Amino acid sequence: MKVHVHLAYGYDPAVWGRxxxxxxxxxxxERDPYGYRHAAPMVAVMTSSKDHAEGRLGRLIRLGARAILGFDxxxxxxNRAAICAADVVWTHTESxxxxxxxxxxVKRLNQEARxxxxxxxxxxxDRWDRLSKVRRAYYRRLLRHADVLTFxxxxxxTMARTRLPDAQSEHVLFGINASDKVAPVRDDAAGSKLIIAVGNDVHRDWSTLIKAVARHPDWRLRIVSTTCSKSLAAGVANVEIAGVGDNAGLRSLYRQSAIAIVPLLPxxxxxxxxxxxxxxLNGVATIATDVGGLRxxxxxxxxxxxxxxSVTALETAIERLLANPALRYDRAVAAQARMGIEGLSSYAFAKRHVEISRRVLGGR
Structure with missing residues (x-):
């Protein structure tokens, strides 16, 4: 089985590796973006998309076309030569x-030739209902070329199976590099009251989190983000919003933190x-908004x-975990036990792609 992994521009394995x-x-x-290379020993050949050199004009054309079409x-x-030479192509997003x-x-490749x-x-x-009718119809036609839709x-x-009932679709759990774990540490209620919240996603609900923490001057919140507006914490002395310079700094924050929070919009x-x-993986108990299929x-x-x-619900959850070190420890241990090659990991993520590909190719 020859696999080609086509990722976004900027995710060339050579660039990512550096x-x-x-x-x-x-x-x-890890050294390979998203860990797809874990599948290399499971297949005959694996190639990846390359970032072709481009000048100002080439970049302008590429980005302009992407803005118009909604994909690159x-x-x-x-990368068409490498794509067409594969038995199966894996992609990471709709772009x-x-x-x-x-x-x-464009190449007029029928199902047998591609x-x-x-x-x-x-x-x-998520965005489907906000697309114009014309764009939905266009994307629906393009989606017919996919052999399996994965989410x-x-x-x-569920959304896909409702909107695209004729398409074959699968659930694929995303996972990250789970090779290194920091064991959870038992502490006491009088210990750190530092709360860490990490992320740059547009669906982070920073406002609700900051409001919950602002009511408790003895708590400290460190938001690690380059997209969260610092104006949200204006006048709130116990909230700091800033990025980190390196991974050592991020690991240090995790070691100091009693709780990690992932606040989310629907x-x-x-x-x-x-x-x-x-x-x-860093051994920290977490609180998350119950949306998006995280369960x-x-x-x-x-x-x-x-x-x-809910500011009140979040505030109550923080109070409960800060006051109960045994519960924090138990939650952290249980969550970390989910991480690994047989659970949540980039290895399991890559292996799932191999399993689906073999089925689609008839066992090859």
Whole structure:
């Protein structure tokens, strides 16, 4: 089985590897983007998309086409030889698989002449109802070129099966590098009251979190984000919003923290799952908003879930965990036990792609 992994421009394994080596990738990562290379020993050949050199004009054309179409057709076109040489193509988001489907149409490749396509979507179903009728019809036609639609969340999967009932669709749990774990530490209620919240996703509900913490001057909240507006914490002395310079700084914050929180706005694509898994690997008990299908990954013995948009519910959950070190420890241990090659991990994520691909290819 020949597999081609087509990722977004900027995720060329050579470029990503250099960033990994120099420590500029913040968070838990690995030398290969998203860990798809774990599947290399399971298949005959694996190739990856390349970032072709582009000048100002080339970049302008690529980004302009992406803005108009909603996907990066130019990047897919530049990688067409490697794509068409594969038995099956894996994509990470709709920007890649819609582009490949359009490339198939431009080249007039029928089903027998093209590789199989595993079309993974992240935001498409969330945004579907906000798309124009014309764009929905266009994307629906492109989605017919996908052999399997995959989603990280059962909520997204349900949406897809309702909107695209003729398409084959699968649930694929996303996972990160789970090779390194920091064992949870028992502490006491008089210990750290530092709360950490990490993330840059547009679905973070920073406002609700800050309001909950602002009522308790003895709590300290450190938001690690480059997208959260500092104006949200204006006049709130116990909230700090800033990025971190390196992974050592991020690990240090996790070690100092009693709780990690993933506050979320309503969504259906498991927003925040990377942050939840990172907290689990760092041995920190977590609170998360109960949206997006996160219970597919962690149940309520592993993560404390709270109602969306409720300052009171979040405040109560924080108070409960800060006052109960045994509960914090038990939740952290249980969540971390979910992480590993047989549970949640980039290895399991890659292996699932192999399993689906073999089925689509008839066992090859």
């Amino acid at each position: 960033k990994f080596d120099d420590g500029s990738l913040i968070g838990i990562n 057709l130019v990047h897919a076109w530049r 890649q698989h819609l582009a490949i489907s359009q490339m198939f149409k 590789p199989k396509l595993l079309a993974q979507s992240v935001w498409l179903m 990280h969340s059962r909520e997204n999967l 969504n259906a694509h498991a927003s925040g799952i990377t942050a939840l898994q990172e907290a689990a 597919d990954y962690f149940d309520d013995t592993e993560v404390t879930y709270v109602e969306s948009g």
